[in-house]
Amino acid sequence: MNVSFQKTIDFISNWIELSEKEVELISSNLIVETFNKGDVILNQGQTSTTLKFVISGIYRVYQIKNGKEITSYFNYEHRNPLVASFTSLLKNEPSNEIIECITSGQLISIEYTKWVSFYKVSNALNTFGRLMAEQNYLLAIDRIESLQYKTATDRYNSFITLYPNLLNLIPMHYIASYLGITPESLSRIRKKL
Secondary structure: OOHHHHHHHHHHOOOOOOHHHHHHHHHHEEEEEOOOOOEEOOOOOOOEEEEEEEEEEEEEEEEOOOOOEEEEEEEEEEOOEEEOOOOHHHHHEEEOOEEEEEEEEEEEEEEEHHHHHHHOOOOHHHHHHHHHHHHHHHHHHHHHHHHHOHHHHHHHHHHHHHHOOOOOOOEEEEEEHHHHHHHHHHHHHHHHH
């Protein structure tokens, strides 16, 4: 089996037990995609039709509002490894988000309609889908609570905890955007710490 496919199977197997038939079902529908730094994976206004799993690289999900980029979150292998504009994917409508590759990497892609069809033939994959939905819900709640209830300094400290390996790999203005502050404010916070 392709090494990238195996990483995807291993990720899924951390959540559920897969039969050989389920492994074959998944593997036969996966596609490896390679991206370079700066590649746009999904544009605002484009409809998301595939679910992607991070094999390597770092990806940023953001929107442009009034000419300003607002970073929602980052995807990488150890946190948020599922890449898609989920509102677009689930509602089958144009995305408000842009997904960009910020360090070169690979994603494993599967057509979402195909993925959902697995739920009808596999209780294990149906369970996996529910677990991923629950996990994404918890991540979204954490993000909302962070922006609503934490100070900028607390949000920065949380960022360091959540994304310890990314601090030196992501441009500071992306981090400031994620934290909901200006780059100047981020610079002041970093100097104090």
